[in-house]
Amino acid sequence: MSVAHRTLECPVFSQLLPKKKSKSRAWEHFGLPANESGQIVSQDIAVCKLCWSQFQQKWNGWITKPLKRTTDSVTKFLVCTMQPYNLVDRKEFINMVKVLNPRYSLPGRKHFTATAVPKLYNEVRDKIRQELSLIKKDTISVTTDCWTSIANTPYITITVHFITSEWALKSACAHFDDDHNGKNIAEVLRSILNDWGIDVQNIMSITTDNGRNILKSIEELNLENAHISCFAHNINIGVNHSLDIPILKSYCTLKSCKMHLQ
Numbered sequence: 001m002s003v004a005h006r007t008l009e010c011p012v013f014s015q016l017l018p019k020k021k022s023k024s025r026a027w028e029h030f031g032l033p034a035n036e037s038g039q040i041v042s043q044d045i046a047v048c049k050l051c052w053s054q055f056q057q058k059w060n061g062w063i064t065k066p067l068k069r070t071t072d073s074v075t076k077f078l079v080c081t082m083q084p085y086n087l088v089d090r091k092e093f094i095n096m097v098k099v100l101n102p103r104y105s106l107p108g109r110k111h112f113t114a115t116a117v118p119k120l121y122n123e124v125r126d127k128i129r130q131e132l133s134l135i136k137k138d139t140i141s142v143t144t145d146c147w148t149s150i151a152n153t154p155y156i157t158i159t160v161h162f163i164t165s166e167w168a169l170k171s172a173c174a175h176f177d178d179d180h181n182g183k184n185i186a187e188v189l190r191s192i193l194n195d196w197g198i199d200v201q202n203i204m205s206i207t208t209d210n211g212r213n214i215l216k217s218i219e220e221l222n223l224e225n226a227h228i229s230c231f232a233h234n235i236n237i238g239v240n241h242s243l244d245i246p247i248l249k250s251y252c253t254l255k256s257c258k259m260h261l262q
Helices: 064-080 085-089 091-100 109-133 182-195 212-220 231-243 246-261
Strands: 015-017 030-034 045-048 054-056 140-148 154-163 169-176 203-208 227-229
Touching: 064 085, 064 109, 085 091, 085 109, 109 154, 140 182, 140 212, 154 182, 182 212, 203 212, 227 231
Parallel strands: 140 203, 203 227
Antiparallel strands: 015 030, 030 045, 045 054, 140 154, 154 169
């Protein structure tokens, strides 16, 4: 027995027909409204086979939007918590996602490395570039540091600091790996800042440690007058130099021996 259903958006229909030439598994749970003669009465509305809820489909994107939001959430989780990409291939993680949303099929690691994460990076970069374009060019400050990981991989971190028109302090951080010689660091700094729409000559201040390689890069970029030495690094250098004073060195050695004997 056919039953007619009507809502504010949908014309009268008596049955649901499958969407032709669709490969999406979502259409296993939805259909297009049709009359008794089998003629589809609306191509713009999909009806749930279980609860008869109706959804407006635009550009065939109505059913993929919730799934896309799920993928975007997984992407942000990977990025914000700095998880390894292979997490999405682990059986436990896949099972957890399946429990949360049985209709969702989790993409593999290749999708996140080649598509999802780069897309998110470009979106964030464009948003920050837009914010930077609205402030005075000579009011941007930069902090940068270099280090080498346990795996002997060199890294350069660059953080841009600025104040918005609403007087909100914001920072944008980017990480890049490259060699740690002075000339190379200067080229990397210039390239990265240009990528964010920042002219090196418009930097109000740049804070670094006192490493020879980074100081050489500051000289290469003609930023000596804008350079600020890291206060914490200066204290560390001062303490280490103090411990090299013979009398202090002897005192510390004796105190260490005394504590050990006690």
